[in-house]
Amino acid sequence: MLKIKDLSVSVEGKEIIHDINLTINTGETHVLFGPNGAGKSTLLMAIMGFPKYKITKGSIHFKGKDITRLNVDERARMGIGMSFQRPPVVRGVKTRDMVAACLKNDGDSEEITKLAERADLQDFLERDINYGFSGGEIKRSELMQLMAQKPELTLMDEPESGVDLVNIALIGEMMNELLEKNCPIAERKCMGLIITHTGHILDYVNARTGYVMCDGTIGCVGDPHEMLATIREKGYNECIKCYLGRLPLHE
Amino acid sequence: MSDFKTSKNIKDKAKAAAAKQAAYGDDINIGNYEVAGDKLPYKEDPTQLDQKTKAKMLEAGIILDDPSQRSGTYIQMDSTPVHFTAKQEGVEIMPVSQALDKYDWVGDYFWKAQAVDADKYTANVELSDNDGYFIRSLKGQKTVYPVQACLFLKKPKAVQNVHNIIIAEEDSELHIITGCATSNSNEPGLHLGVSEFFIKKNAKVTFTMIHSWNPSIAVRPRTTTVIEDGGLFLSNYLLMKPVSNLQMNPAAYCVGENATVRFNSILVAAKDTNLDIGSRVFLNSPKSRTEIISRAITTGGKIVARGYIEGNAPDVKGHLECRGLILEEKGIIHAIPELKGSLAGIDLSHEAAVGKIAEEEVEYLMSRGLTRDQATAAIVRGFLRVDVEGLPPLLNAEFQKAVEASEKEVM
Numbered sequence A: 001m002l003k004i005k006d007l008s009v010s011v012e013g014k015e016i017i018h019d020i021n022l023t024i025n026t027g028e029t030h031v032l033f034g035p036n037g038a039g040k041s042t043l044l045m046a047i048m049g050f051p052k053y054k055i056t057k058g059s060i061h062f063k064g065k066d067i068t069r070l071n072v073d074e075r076a077r078m079g080i081g082m083s084f085q086r087p088p089v090v091r092g093v094k095t096r097d098m099v100a101a102c103l104k105n106d107g108d109s110e111e112i113t114k115l116a117e118r119a120d121l122q123d124f125l126e127r128d129i130n131y132g133f134s135g136g137e138i139k140r141s142e143l144m145q146l147m148a149q150k151p152e153l154t155l156m157d158e159p160e161s162g163v164d165l166v167n168i169a170l171i172g173e174m175m176n177e178l179l180e181k182n183c184p185i186a187e188r189k190c191m192g193l194i195i196t197h198t199g200h201i202l203d204y205v206n207a208r209t210g211y212v213m214c215d216g217t218i219g220c221v222g223d224p225h226e227m228l229a230t231i232r233e234k235g236y237n238e239c240i241k242c243y244l245g246r247l248p249l250h251e
Numbered sequence B: 001m002s003d004f005k006t007s008k009n010i011k012d013k014a015k016a017a018a019a020k021q022a023a024y025g026d027d028i029n030i031g032n033y034e035v036a037g038d039k040l041p042y043k044e045d046p047t048q049l050d051q052k053t054k055a056k057m058l059e060a061g062i063i064l065d066d067p068s069q070r071s072g073t074y075i076q077m078d079s080t081p082v083h084f085t086a087k088q089e090g091v092e093i094m095p096v097s098q099a100l101d102k103y104d105w106v107g108d109y110f111w112k113a114q115a116v117d118a119d120k121y122t123a124n125v126e127l128s129d130n131d132g133y134f135i136r137s138l139k140g141q142k143t144v145y146p147v148q149a150c151l152f153l154k155k156p157k158a159v160q161n162v163h164n165i166i167i168a169e170e171d172s173e174l175h176i177i178t179g180c181a182t183s184n185s186n187e188p189g190l191h192l193g194v195s196e197f198f199i200k201k202n203a204k205v206t207f208t209m210i211h212s213w214n215p216s217i218a219v220r221p222r223t224t225t226v227i228e229d230g231g232l233f234l235s236n237y238l239l240m241k242p243v244s245n246l247q248m249n250p251a252a253y254c255v256g257e258n259a260t261v262r263f264n265s266i267l268v269a270a271k272d273t274n275l276d277i278g279s280r281v282f283l284n285s286p287k288s289r290t291e292i293i294s295r296a297i298t299t300g301g302k303i304v305a306r307g308y309i310e311g312n313a314p315d316v317k318g319h320l321e322c323r324g325l326i327l328e329e330k331g332i333i334h335a336i337p338e339l340k341g342s343l344a345g346i347d348l349s350h351e352a353a354v355g356k357i358a359e360e361e362v363e364y365l366m367s368r369g370l371t372r373d374q375a376t377a378a379i380v381r382g383f384l385r386v387d388v389e390g391l392p393p394l395l396n397a398e399f400q401k402a403v404e405a406s407e408k409e410v411m
Helices: A040-048 A072-078 A095-102 A109-118 A135-149 A165-178 A224-246 B008-016 B051-059 B096-102 B120-127 B359-366 B372-384 B393-410
Strands: A002-011 A014-024 A029-033 A053-062 A080-083 A090-094 A153-157 A191-195 A209-214 A217-222 B072-077 B080-086 B091-095 B133-137 B147-153 B158-168 B173-182 B189-199 B204-212 B217-227 B232-239 B245-248 B251-254 B260-270 B274-277 B280-283 B289-299 B302-311 B317-326 B332-341 B347-355
Touching: A002 A040, A014 A029, A014 A040, A014 A053, A014 A191, A014 A217, A029 A040, A029 A224, A040 A053, A040 A072, A040 A080, A040 A153, A040 A191, A072 A080, A072 B359, A080 A135, A090 A095, A090 B359, A090 B372, A095 A109, A095 A135, A095 B372, A109 A135, A135 A165, A153 A165, A165 A191, A209 A224, A217 A224, B008 B120, B051 B147, B051 B173, B051 B204, B072 B091, B072 B133, B080 B091, B091 B096, B091 B147, B096 B133, B096 B158, B120 B158, B120 B189, B120 B217, B133 B147, B133 B173, B147 B158, B147 B189, B158 B173, B158 B204, B173 B189, B173 B393, B189 B204, B189 B232, B204 B393, B217 B232, B217 B260, B232 B274, B232 B393, B251 B260, B260 B274, B260 B302, B260 B393, B280 B289, B280 B317, B289 B302, B289 B332, B289 B372, B302 B317, B302 B347, B317 B332, B317 B372, B332 B347, B359 B372, B372 B393
Parallel strands: A029 A191, A029 A209, A080 A153, A153 A191, B072 B147, B133 B158, B147 B173, B158 B189, B173 B204, B189 B217, B204 B232, B217 B245, B217 B251, B232 B260, B245 B274, B251 B280, B260 B289, B274 B302, B280 B302, B289 B317, B302 B332, B317 B347
Antiparallel strands: A002 A014, A002 A053, A209 A217, B072 B080, B091 B133
C-alpha cells in the first residue's frame, strides 16, 4: 500500500504541491489527470524521492514503512520504479547496462534479450541509453527497464506521449504486464500511479481510481473513465471551475 | 648512430633549433637531465627480465611471458634496444640503427614527416645518442596479431631519446602496441620520442599507445604520419596513470585520395599532472576523412585538450569530438577544438563539452536501484568507453581491459 498524507512539496523554494492525501491499495492502479503545471510530475518525482523535490510537510508510507526521508535508490530497492517522461541521455552507458542494473541479480544476457524482444528494442541494447531514441522508443525502453526492475509500485509519467498508434498497444501490453492486470484482482501485488494528459492509455490499461489535479492539489476523485469523458467534453477549465466552486469561501 | 644517419643540413637545422621552445606546453630544461649513455646488455629471452620490470611493462600493455598473441616484440631501455624479434613473415622489427645498416634507403625516411627543427625536443633527439624501433610491413602482408614495442625509462633523472620509423608498404596491414613505462615509482626522467609513420597506398596501420609513467616524469612525444591513397591510420592513446608533465600534438597528413585517419585519446589527470594533448589532421587530398575523439577526466590535474582539422581538398570530411569531465573541484580542462577550411564543399564539424557529472544522470541510475557510488562509477565507465571503429576485436578487448584496469584510480 502507498499512503500519502498531507503532503506538501517545494521545488527551488516554491511550494508546488499542497496538502495532498492519496492512498493506493495493493493491486490497484490509479490515474492522475490535470492541465499542464498542475503538479502531477512533481508529485511522482516526490514519491520517487528526487532531492530537488523537497517534502516540506506530510509523509509518504510504502508497504507500511515511512519512506519520507529515504533516498531515491533506497526507495527503488524497496520496490518503487518510475517511467520517466523525458529521461536523460547517459553517453557511454548502454541500454543493456541499464537493463542489467535493473535486474536484481544483474541478469544473464538471455534474460536481457527476451526483455528487448518484448519491447521490440533488440537493436537498441548496444546503444547509449536514450541517445537518439524517438519518443516511442524512450517509452518502450523505460518500460523494458521497469519490467527488469519489477517494482511493486510503478510510477508512470505520460507513458503514451509521443507514441504512435501502432506502438501504443504494445505500451499498453507492457504496462498491463507490469501492473499484473492479467492476474485475478485478489492476487495482484503491484500498484500503479499513471499520469495521463490525454487519457489515451485508458483504452489499453484499466484503472480503478482517477484524480484531477489543479494548482498542486487534488481537485476531485472518481471513476477515471467518467472523469475522462467529462474532461474530453468540457476541458480542464470546467474541472477547475467545479473545483473552485467547492472551495470554502475564506479561500 | 646519430653521427652518420643524417645529412649535415639536418644537423645544422637541429643545432639552430636546439633552444627553440615548443609552441605549447611548459618549457622543460633538458639540461636538468642526465644522458642515459650506458649501453645495456641484449636480452635474448625477454621473459628473463626481472618480475618488477615485466609487471611495469604489463601495465603498459606489453606481454612478455606469453607473447603468443604478438607478431613481434621490441624493447628499448633508455637509449639501448635490449631485445627485438619478429615472429611473422613479412614484418620487420629492428632498431633504426640496424635498419640504417641493412638498407641504404632508410636514411631517406629520417625527418621526412616530422620537422627536425620543430622545437628543441626534436632537435635534441637528432643531436643526442638515440635509437628507436624500425617496424615495417612488407607489401601485401597483413598481420593478425600486433607488434608490441616498449620504451622503458630505466635510469633515474635521465633523458631518453627515441626516434622510431614505421613503414606500412602498399596493401599491408600492421597493428602496433607501444607501451611506455618506467622502473622508478617516483624518480624524475624525461622521455623525448620522435615517431614517423609512412602509410603507403591502401595500407592500414593501427597504433595503440599506452603510457604508464610516474608522477615525476616529463614527456614530449613528437609524432607525424603521412597517409597515401586509400590508406588508414588509426591511433588510440591511453593515459590514465599519473605523469608530471606531458605535451604532444601529433599530426597526420592525408596526401592520397580516400585516406582516413582516426585519433582516439583517453586522458586522465590526477592532482599535479599537467597535460597538453591534441591531435592534428591535414586533409590535403580529395575525399580524405578523419575523426578525432578525446575523452578527458581530471581528478585534480590540468588538461589542455586540443584538436585541429584542416580541410584543403575537395570532398573531405572531418569531425572532432572533445569531451571533458571534472571529477574534483580543483581540476581544470581546457578544450580547444579548431577547424580550418580553405575551399568550398568541405565538411568539417566539432563538438566539445566540459563539465561535471550531471546530477540528473546520477539520479536516473539511482532510480533503478544503484547507489550513488555505483551510478557515478557507471557514468565514468561509460564516459571512458570509446568504441574504436576499425580496431581488431583482440586489440579492442585489450584496450578496454587497459581502461578498466586503471578505472579504479579514477573513481
